[in-house]
Amino acid sequence: MDDVAARKGRSKNRAGERAARIQDVARLAEVSTATVSRALATPERVSKEARARVLAAIARTGYVPNPAARSLRSQKTNMILVVLPDLANTFFSKILHGIEETLFAAGYGMIISDLDGSPAKEAHFAAFTAAGRVDGAILLNGHLFGQSRDGKGKPANITVPLVALCEAIPGADIPQIGIDNRAAARKMTEFLVSLGHKRIAYVSGPAANVLEKERFRGYRDALRAANLPFEQDLVIPGDYTLETGVAAGRQLIARANLPTAVFCTSDEMAIGLIRTLTLAGVNVPTEVSVAGFDDIEFAAAAEPALTTIHQPRRELGQAAAKVLIDLLNGRPSADRILLETALVKRDSVAPPR
Amino acid sequence: MDDVAARKGRSKNRAGERAARIQDVARLAEVSTATVSRALATPERVSKEARARVLAAIARTGYVPNPAARSLRSQKTNMILVVLPDLANTFFSKILHGIEETLFAAGYGMIISDLDGSPAKEAHFAAFTAAGRVDGAILLNGHLFGQSRDGKGKPANITVPLVALCEAIPGADIPQIGIDNRAAARKMTEFLVSLGHKRIAYVSGPAANVLEKERFRGYRDALRAANLPFEQDLVIPGDYTLETGVAAGRQLIARANLPTAVFCTSDEMAIGLIRTLTLAGVNVPTEVSVAGFDDIEFAAAAEPALTTIHQPRRELGQAAAKVLIDLLNGRPSADRILLETALVKRDSVAPPR
């Protein structure tokens, strides 16, 4: 006999009994294990009396099916992996909320992987997924497991469905859920133009980022449509964080002639920028208008309240989870979903003087 | 023969082969499955040649151990459950980050449960834990699974280690990790007193909340120590959200005589309150000082920048994960850890006029 039980005391609770197994329930209900299993999985295929006895026995023993055994047999884990570039980023929490509630309702659990910029970690979770620890994955990090950015298709060893959320993965043949970043950025820029702004600065995201590329195109689209010149000087690099917003603000202040409006491609950057301008005595919005992107919680509470692009974050999470669940159940599913954004007009944008 | 494989095509990748099993590796390496297993788990107990052959076979087959089988046999899942009251709340994201990195480094995965105020969901995850789907759990929600607030001990059916983080669970004999809320609240109140404030309002958290009770005591401690009268009128109910901060601000404005300082027990409420006061033409901090609690990201970016109590959120997450890992490995571990808070002085607090 082996000693697993003795060594770890693993399946004993504090009272000392082992956790109930399907056999214990079967014995108590005076049926076979097959009948117990069927009473739970396909109750209509079991007689009323047997079912009642089984349920009574389950209640008495406190039986809960062992998931490892079930998973080993059925080859399903009922777990979904969510891959994030940065868990500490405010932007993701409401998306996660939407994912979690949808998965939960469908009987799935959520495992979170915060990549934190570590390729080793990404490789680990790719192997984790390949090993069948999850039934599917939602990727928020903009590229496929262990693949370079130009890679096509999904790696041969990953066999479970994948879904890309927010950051589209170019060339990957998996469903993509997100917003139309280009159109949204164009909409905001056009709004600024419509108020009379002619020199509109742009605070970018990380250059390699897919979102950034799309938003930048939208910005240029709007300028071109309005016959406004594109000035490289007005593009200020950022990475979506508060800190780079502050840095962008400092850079602007040091300039001879300020633009009349600044379009920041994240709310965090916009808030950092506004704060820096305000401290330097530059009034927002009377001297410089500032627009954001995302509509995070604090956008409305900022001073002045931020004009921004609203992303339906919770709905994005829900949509991605729903698509994945459809895939898992073999149901047909859209392979590209773009949710509507809205331009939210608050107080940080005004016509130029 | 059964039809699991045929129905789901589960362990076949796109090329059609099944995922490699330990037997496949064993056959290729011309050893037994026991040797393969040992080559991975206890390499020193296997000859150099056998080990080399096994590793080569693993590389060739792309073998990854099946976690369900492993878990079934070893009764370990290498998964930790993290229970949150509200995932969308900004306060938790950095804590999660700290938890995740520590768990990951120790080889554990993180499953997240957002309770969202649903007792049914809580019961589900209690059963989930009892069923052995995780090796342990970190509770951020202030009470034990399925227990009423006055319950003692842990429910008999949960046999894995639990750790309480941030919100202490009164009466539970599990390790508690957090900060000294009472001392921190006292420290902030004393700071306000030291500047000359005599009428200090208090915007509370939810009445039933453990944190709230402690912070409120700290507030009263400081008043008592300074011989200042406690006025029930100056206690304004809140629930830590931005919205109740706004509501508290409205309530204050409607009053005949404003307090000279307001201590909000969360940064979100402080930011909402400041915004409401500012819009009503009440200057912060010259007319009213406002202090917060938590030191969330936006505290520094608020206008004016928020004076608040800094909680080491990432470290809190790390500490809780570390304690849990110690428990899982049978190592002794502190059963109460209080991390240091710091009073961060920024611009939202000034002496009264």
Next chain:
DNA sequence: CAAAGTGATGTAATCGATTACACGAACTTT
């Protein structure tokens, strides 16, 4: 030189749930 020890490996039982197949009883159909 025999007895005991050491090291490497294989055999097969085990974890617990699911389910194909077999079987018998009750009920229909021809």
Next chain:
DNA sequence: AAAGTTCGTGTAATCGATTACATCACTTTG
């Protein structure tokens, strides 16, 4: 009445990795 259905149930194989025990080939020791 014989043949076929339907229904409820039980038996036992199966999922894949781990590991107690057995075995065999050497080496060491009394």
